[in-house]
Amino acid sequence: MFGLGAPELLLILVIALVVFGPGKLPTIGHALGKSLHEFKDAVNTDEAHEPGKDAGKTAEELQSQTVQSSDKA
Numbered sequence: 001m002f003g004l005g006a007p008e009l010l011l012i013l014v015i016a017l018v019v020f021g022p023g024k025l026p027t028i029g030h031a032l033g034k035s036l037h038e039f040k041d042a043v044n045t046d047e048a049h050e051p052g053k054d055a056g057k058t059a060e061e062l063q064s065q066t067v068q069s070s071d072k073a
Contacts, residue, residue: 004012020028 016028017025
């Protein structure tokens with residue numbers, strides 16, 4: 001996507017290690033991963049609830065779909 005190869009990613013990791021230190025890197029990685037996961041879930045949720053997409057479904061079908069999606073989480 002941006003043309004980043006292994007040497008570039010290694011350089012970014014070394015710079016992050018110098019700037020943040022070895023103690024903070026796991027915390028930053030966890031926060032970044034959690035943010036990406038939440039963003040992906042939000043995008044998928046918005047796609048599932050587009051207006052007009054569920055126009056032909058009955059209220060019972062929509063309710064069962066909502067229950068099924070909440071059971072997955």
